[in-house]
Amino acid sequence: MVSLVIPVYNEKDNIEELHEEISDVIDKMQNFDFEIIYVDDGSYDGSYETLKKIAFSDSRVKVIRFKKNFGQTIAIRAGFDHAKGHIIITMDSDRQNDPKDIPTLLDKLINENLDIVSGWRKERKDKFIRVFFSNMANKIISIISGVKLHDYGCTLKAYRREIVENLELFGDMHRFIPAVASFYGARVGELVVNHRPRLKGKSKYGLLSRVFKTIVDMVFLKFFLSFQTRPMRFFGYIGVFIILVGIIISLFVLYQKYFLGVWVHRNPLFIISIFFVISGLHFIMTGIIAEILIRVYFSSDQRRKPYFIQEILESKETQKH
Numbered sequence: 001m002v003s004l005v006i007p008v009y010n011e012k013d014n015i016e017e018l019h020e021e022i023s024d025v026i027d028k029m030q031n032f033d034f035e036i037i038y039v040d041d042g043s044y045d046g047s048y049e050t051l052k053k054i055a056f057s058d059s060r061v062k063v064i065r066f067k068k069n070f071g072q073t074i075a076i077r078a079g080f081d082h083a084k085g086h087i088i089i090t091m092d093s094d095r096q097n098d099p100k101d102i103p104t105l106l107d108k109l110i111n112e113n114l115d116i117v118s119g120w121r122k123e124r125k126d127k128f129i130r131v132f133f134s135n136m137a138n139k140i141i142s143i144i145s146g147v148k149l150h151d152y153g154c155t156l157k158a159y160r161r162e163i164v165e166n167l168e169l170f171g172d173m174h175r176f177i178p179a180v181a182s183f184y185g186a187r188v189g190e191l192v193v194n195h196r197p198r199l200k201g202k203s204k205y206g207l208l209s210r211v212f213k214t215i216v217d218m219v220f221l222k223f224f225l226s227f228q229t230r231p232m233r234f235f236g237y238i239g240v241f242i243i244l245v246g247i248i249i250s251l252f253v254l255y256q257k258y259f260l261g262v263w264v265h266r267n268p269l270f271i272i273s274i275f276f277v278i279s280g281l282h283f284i285m286t287g288i289i290a291e292i293l294i295r296v297y298f299s300s301d302q303r304r305k306p307y308f309i310q311e312i313l314e315s316k317e318t319q320k321h
Helices: 012-026 047-057 072-082 099-111 128-145 173-183 207-227 231-259 268-299 316-320
Strands: 002-008 034-040 061-066 087-090 116-120 157-160 188-192 309-314
Touching: 002 012, 002 072, 012 034, 012 047, 012 099, 034 047, 034 072, 047 061, 047 309, 061 072, 072 087, 072 173, 087 099, 099 116, 099 157, 099 188, 116 173, 128 173, 128 207, 157 173, 173 188, 173 207, 207 231, 231 268
Parallel strands: 002 034, 002 087, 034 061, 116 188
Antiparallel strands: 061 309, 087 157, 116 157
């Protein structure tokens, strides 16, 4: 089975047409069974009512309704958690992703024995400034992660279930799934996909907020990929360096006292050296605490989810599969 996971947030004007397009495509793919999971991420424009009608008319549809808006990453994670397919395809609900690319994504994933196929919107139909910053971010992420992709931000991706079912997704980390999965050994490929202009509704992303969040997420990604299981190395390196700086300053203070006659209690460098040593010790202690927390994390039961579901709609026929 193939599961389509589609986050929805205030896309009332696009949902019905999107579902018709998806149905037209998957109805022709007789070799696969499909389920379509719409995750209503706290919409307030009537999107849920539209999804409800679709669910009652199509037995392949499951609707997950959040109690509030948790963000696209958490919506995708909820879709992963409830998907039954051995292959999962994610896509946006604004109709900028083209459902006609679904067959080629599946073909590439299966025929090339890949774990993830990431869409590349080579001809993007967005504003120049948005495309410019996106291209810059993609290059930086490729350097940080070592996974060379042109378009990390494209939601249209195909995954093997075993790759994503154990990933912990928070914040806005959905775009970094190929990088994180590659860290664990996943085989990642890329496919040029069609990108269409938005005809209805409004984009939910502001340019400045998107840039800021991406920068913060890239910093986290670098830390995660380099020090996920060994945070002591990160904090320890910084701590030792700061302590060495403090020791060097202390030696200079001693030199000033015995060779230049500068009294220690009148020398501000003495206080600065103490501050550096104490700060370095704090970093090392933070690293030790982080090591303990990492071990607790990997040994704990990860059943708690970062979202609350208000309602799940699916037909009795879907429940049987």
